[in-house]
Amino acid sequence: KNEVEQSPQNLTAQEGEFITINCSYSVGISALHWLQQHPGGGIVSLFMLSSGKKKHGRLIATINIQEKHSSLHITASHPRDSAVYICAVLGGNQFYFGTGTSLTVIP
Amino acid sequence: GAGVSQSPSNKVTEKGKDVELRCDPISGHTALYWYRQSLGQGLEFLIYFQGNSAPDKSGLPSDRFSAERTGGSVSTLTIQRTQQEDSAVYLCASGGQGGIEQYFGPGTRLTVT
Numbered sequence: 199k200n201e202v203e204q205s206p207q208n209l210t211a212q213e214g215e216f217i218t219i220n221c222s223y224s225v226g227i228s229a230l231h232w233l234q235q236h237p238g239g240g241i242v243s244l245f246m247l248s249s250g251k252k253k254h255g256r257l258i259a260t261i262n263i264q265e266k267h268s269s270l271h272i273t274a275s276h277p278r279d280s281a282v283y284i285c286a287v288l289g290g291n292q293f294y295f296g297t298g299t300s301l302t303v304i305p
Numbered sequence: 306g307a308g309v310s311q312s313p314s315n316k317v318t319e320k321g322k323d324v325e326l327r328c329d330p331i332s333g334h335t336a337l338y339w340y341r342q343s344l345g346q347g348l349e350f351l352i353y354f355q356g357n358s359a360p361d362k363s364g365l366p367s368d369r370f371s372a373e374r375t376g377g378s379v380s381t382l383t384i385q386r387t388q389q390e391d392s393a394v395y396l397c398a399s400g401g402q403g404g405i406e407q408y409f410g411p412g413t414r415l416t417v418t
Contacts, residue, residue, distance in 0.1 A: 231407060241396065241409040284348065292363065293338065293407075295348040 201225045204285050204296035211303050217272040219299045221285030224266065232259050232270045233284040235298070241284075244270070275303045307331065309399050309410035317416045318387055326382045326413045330399030337380050338400075338407065339372055343393040351395075354380060387417045 202223045211217050221230070232244045245252050245259040247268065252259050256275075261268040272279055280303050285296040310329040318324050330337050339351040350364040354374045365371070369387075374380040384391055394414050398407040 233409075240411060243407055243409065246407075286348070292353065293340075293348075293350050295350070297347040 200297070201289070201294040202285055202287055202296040204283075204299050206299060207297065208300045209302070211275050211301070213276060213303055213305050215275050215303075217275050217279075217301065217303075219270045219283050219285075219301070221268045221270070221296055222266060223268075223285075223287045223294070225287065225289035225294060227287040227289050229288045230261055230268050231286040231288070231293075232268070233286055235282040235284060237281070244283075272301075275301075277303045277305050279303050309397055309408050311395075311397050311410040311413050313413060314411065315414045315416075317418060320389060320417055321386055323383065323385045324387055324415065326384075326395050326415070328380045328382070328397030328399075328410060330378065330380070330397070331408055332378075334399035334401055334408075335377065336400040337374060338398045339380070339382050340396045340398070341393040342396060342412075343390075346393075348396070351382070384415075387415075389417045391415060392417045 205220045230247045234242045234244050247259055247261040256273045258271040280301055282298040282300050284298045286293050309331055312327045316324055335356055337354040340348050342348050352359055352362050352365055352372045356377045357374050369385045372382045392415055394412040396412045397410040400407045
Protein backbone atom coordinates (compact mmCIF):
# COMPACT_ATOMS: atom_id res chain seq x y z
CA LYS A 199 0.00 0.00 0.00
CA ASN A 200 1.37 3.41 -0.99
CA GLU A 201 1.01 6.17 1.53
CA VAL A 202 1.03 8.70 -1.31
CA GLU A 203 -0.82 8.29 -4.59
CA GLN A 204 -0.39 10.56 -7.57
CA SER A 205 -2.38 10.91 -10.75
CA PRO A 206 -1.97 10.84 -13.62
CA GLN A 207 1.26 8.86 -13.99
CA ASN A 208 1.91 10.32 -17.41
CA LEU A 209 0.57 13.48 -18.97
CA THR A 210 1.10 15.00 -22.39
CA ALA A 211 -0.16 18.50 -23.03
CA GLN A 212 -0.05 21.10 -25.77
CA GLU A 213 1.80 24.31 -25.02
CA GLY A 214 -0.55 26.77 -23.34
CA GLU A 215 -2.81 24.18 -21.73
CA PHE A 216 -3.82 24.30 -18.07
CA ILE A 217 -2.43 21.27 -16.23
CA THR A 218 -3.48 19.65 -12.98
CA ILE A 219 -1.61 16.94 -11.10
CA ASN A 220 -3.27 15.34 -8.09
CA CYS A 221 -1.88 13.85 -4.90
CA SER A 222 -3.73 11.91 -2.21
CA TYR A 223 -2.15 10.63 0.99
CA SER A 224 -3.19 8.38 3.81
CA VAL A 225 -0.89 9.37 6.69
CA GLY A 226 -1.08 12.28 9.08
CA ILE A 227 1.27 14.95 7.86
CA SER A 228 2.89 18.15 9.03
CA ALA A 229 3.79 19.31 5.52
CA LEU A 230 3.48 18.43 1.85
CA HIS A 231 6.04 19.18 -0.82
CA TRP A 232 5.78 19.37 -4.56
CA LEU A 233 9.10 18.52 -6.19
CA GLN A 234 10.23 18.88 -9.78
CA GLN A 235 12.78 16.51 -11.26
CA HIS A 236 14.25 17.36 -14.63
CA PRO A 237 15.60 14.75 -17.06
CA GLY A 238 19.13 15.38 -15.79
CA GLY A 239 17.98 14.14 -12.40
CA GLY A 240 18.24 17.32 -10.34
CA ILE A 241 15.42 17.88 -7.87
CA VAL A 242 13.95 21.24 -6.98
CA SER A 243 11.42 21.85 -4.25
CA LEU A 244 8.61 23.90 -5.80
CA PHE A 245 6.28 24.30 -2.84
CA MET A 246 5.94 23.37 0.78
CA LEU A 247 2.35 23.45 2.04
CA SER A 248 0.71 22.80 5.35
CA SER A 249 -2.61 24.47 4.52
CA GLY A 250 -4.39 26.53 1.90
CA LYS A 251 -2.85 27.61 -1.35
CA LYS A 252 0.43 28.96 -2.66
CA LYS A 253 1.29 30.57 -5.99
CA HIS A 254 4.61 31.08 -7.67
CA GLY A 255 4.58 32.41 -11.19
CA ARG A 256 2.52 30.03 -13.33
CA LEU A 257 2.44 27.38 -10.62
CA ILE A 258 -0.29 27.03 -8.03
CA ALA A 259 -0.45 24.43 -5.27
CA THR A 260 -3.42 23.73 -3.04
CA ILE A 261 -3.97 21.39 -0.13
CA ASN A 262 -7.10 20.16 1.63
CA ILE A 263 -6.04 18.71 4.97
CA GLN A 264 -9.47 17.25 5.76
CA GLU A 265 -9.63 15.39 2.46
CA LYS A 266 -5.89 14.55 2.49
CA HIS A 267 -5.51 15.83 -1.03
CA SER A 268 -3.30 18.29 -2.86
CA SER A 269 -3.19 19.56 -6.41
CA LEU A 270 -0.46 21.20 -8.46
CA HIS A 271 -1.65 23.41 -11.29
CA ILE A 272 0.42 24.82 -14.13
CA THR A 273 -1.16 27.65 -16.10
CA ALA A 274 -0.12 28.44 -19.69
CA SER A 275 2.14 25.38 -19.82
CA HIS A 276 5.43 25.58 -21.70
CA PRO A 277 7.81 22.91 -23.03
CA ARG A 278 10.33 23.84 -20.32
CA ASP A 279 7.76 22.61 -17.77
CA SER A 280 8.42 19.07 -19.04
CA ALA A 281 9.67 17.14 -16.03
CA VAL A 282 8.61 14.62 -13.42
CA TYR A 283 6.55 16.15 -10.63
CA ILE A 284 6.67 14.38 -7.28
CA CYS A 285 4.42 14.77 -4.29
CA ALA A 286 6.11 14.16 -0.93
CA VAL A 287 4.55 14.28 2.51
CA LEU A 288 6.26 14.60 5.87
CA GLY A 289 4.67 12.25 8.36
CA GLY A 290 6.53 12.14 11.67
CA ASN A 291 10.22 12.09 10.87
CA GLN A 292 9.82 10.39 7.53
CA PHE A 293 9.05 11.52 4.04
CA TYR A 294 6.73 9.48 1.88
CA PHE A 295 6.87 9.94 -1.86
CA GLY A 296 4.45 9.50 -4.70
CA THR A 297 5.74 7.72 -7.78
CA GLY A 298 5.69 10.93 -9.77
CA THR A 299 3.84 12.35 -12.74
CA SER A 300 5.81 12.57 -15.95
CA LEU A 301 4.73 15.70 -17.83
CA THR A 302 5.57 16.38 -21.45
CA VAL A 303 4.52 19.70 -22.95
CA ILE A 304 4.54 19.74 -26.74
CA PRO A 305 5.23 22.99 -28.60
CA GLY B 306 24.70 31.11 -1.22
CA ALA B 307 26.08 27.60 -1.34
CA GLY B 308 23.55 24.83 -1.61
CA VAL B 309 23.75 21.22 -0.60
CA SER B 310 26.77 19.50 -2.11
CA GLN B 311 27.47 15.81 -2.51
CA SER B 312 30.57 13.89 -3.45
CA PRO B 313 31.50 12.06 -5.49
CA SER B 314 29.07 12.89 -8.26
CA ASN B 315 29.64 9.48 -9.83
CA LYS B 316 31.05 6.31 -8.35
CA VAL B 317 31.63 3.00 -10.07
CA THR B 318 32.62 0.16 -7.79
CA GLU B 319 33.00 -3.58 -7.94
CA LYS B 320 30.54 -5.83 -6.19
CA GLY B 321 31.69 -6.56 -2.69
CA LYS B 322 33.62 -3.33 -2.17
CA ASP B 323 32.67 -0.70 0.42
CA VAL B 324 31.73 2.82 -0.64
CA GLU B 325 31.36 6.07 1.24
CA LEU B 326 29.16 8.90 0.04
CA ARG B 327 29.40 12.39 1.43
CA CYS B 328 26.86 15.16 1.93
CA ASP B 329 27.63 18.75 2.87
CA PRO B 330 24.39 20.42 3.94
CA ILE B 331 23.61 24.09 3.79
CA SER B 332 25.35 25.85 6.67
CA GLY B 333 23.14 26.07 9.73
CA HIS B 334 20.68 23.41 8.61
CA THR B 335 20.03 20.99 11.45
CA ALA B 336 17.98 18.43 9.52
CA LEU B 337 19.58 16.12 6.99
CA TYR B 338 17.96 13.37 4.93
CA TRP B 339 19.34 10.62 2.74
CA TYR B 340 17.25 9.15 -0.08
CA ARG B 341 17.92 6.92 -3.03
CA GLN B 342 16.37 6.62 -6.42
CA SER B 343 16.89 3.41 -8.32
CA LEU B 344 16.60 3.43 -12.10
CA GLY B 345 12.99 3.92 -13.09
CA GLN B 346 11.85 4.00 -9.47
CA GLY B 347 10.58 6.68 -7.18
CA LEU B 348 12.40 8.28 -4.30
CA GLU B 349 13.04 6.05 -1.28
CA PHE B 350 13.67 7.44 2.18
CA LEU B 351 16.78 6.04 3.91
CA ILE B 352 17.57 7.98 7.07
CA TYR B 353 16.96 11.26 8.82
CA PHE B 354 19.32 13.22 11.10
CA GLN B 355 18.37 16.00 13.45
CA GLY B 356 21.71 17.42 14.52
CA ASN B 357 24.00 14.45 15.04
CA SER B 358 21.33 12.01 16.08
CA ALA B 359 19.29 9.81 13.82
CA PRO B 360 15.84 9.37 15.32
CA ASP B 361 14.64 7.43 12.30
CA LYS B 362 16.77 4.72 10.70
CA SER B 363 13.82 2.69 9.50
CA GLY B 364 14.50 3.25 5.82
CA LEU B 365 17.95 1.71 5.71
CA PRO B 366 17.47 -1.33 3.46
CA SER B 367 19.92 -3.62 5.22
CA ASP B 368 22.64 -3.74 7.87
CA ARG B 369 25.19 -3.13 5.11
CA PHE B 370 24.00 0.49 5.13
CA SER B 371 25.07 2.93 7.81
CA ALA B 372 25.21 6.68 8.12
CA GLU B 373 26.76 9.12 10.49
CA ARG B 374 26.83 12.82 10.98
CA THR B 375 29.43 14.59 13.03
CA GLY B 376 29.50 18.17 14.23
CA GLY B 377 25.93 18.63 13.09
CA SER B 378 27.17 19.20 9.56
CA VAL B 379 28.73 16.76 7.10
CA SER B 380 27.15 13.34 6.77
CA THR B 381 28.52 10.16 5.27
CA LEU B 382 26.51 7.22 4.01
CA THR B 383 28.49 4.00 3.95
CA ILE B 384 27.52 0.90 2.03
CA GLN B 385 29.50 -2.21 2.88
CA ARG B 386 29.94 -5.20 0.57
CA THR B 387 28.07 -3.48 -2.22
CA GLN B 388 25.62 -5.44 -4.33
CA GLN B 389 24.36 -4.70 -7.82
CA GLU B 390 20.94 -3.80 -6.45
CA ASP B 391 22.61 -0.93 -4.57
CA SER B 392 23.10 0.86 -7.90
CA ALA B 393 21.08 4.05 -7.68
CA VAL B 394 21.30 7.78 -7.31
CA TYR B 395 21.78 8.67 -3.67
CA LEU B 396 20.32 12.05 -2.78
CA CYS B 397 20.88 14.18 0.27
CA ALA B 398 18.68 17.03 1.42
CA SER B 399 18.98 19.45 4.30
CA GLY B 400 16.55 21.69 6.08
CA GLY B 401 16.08 23.90 9.09
CA GLN B 402 14.78 22.86 12.50
CA GLY B 403 12.16 20.17 12.00
CA GLY B 404 13.36 19.53 8.47
CA ILE B 405 10.09 20.63 6.91
CA GLU B 406 11.73 22.63 4.13
CA GLN B 407 14.07 20.56 2.03
CA TYR B 408 16.91 21.55 -0.23
CA PHE B 409 18.27 18.76 -2.37
CA GLY B 410 21.82 18.09 -3.40
CA PRO B 411 22.76 16.99 -6.92
CA GLY B 412 23.08 13.36 -5.92
CA THR B 413 25.74 10.67 -6.23
CA ARG B 414 25.22 8.14 -9.00
CA LEU B 415 26.47 4.78 -7.74
CA THR B 416 27.04 1.94 -10.16
CA VAL B 417 27.98 -1.47 -8.80
CA THR B 418 29.45 -3.75 -11.45
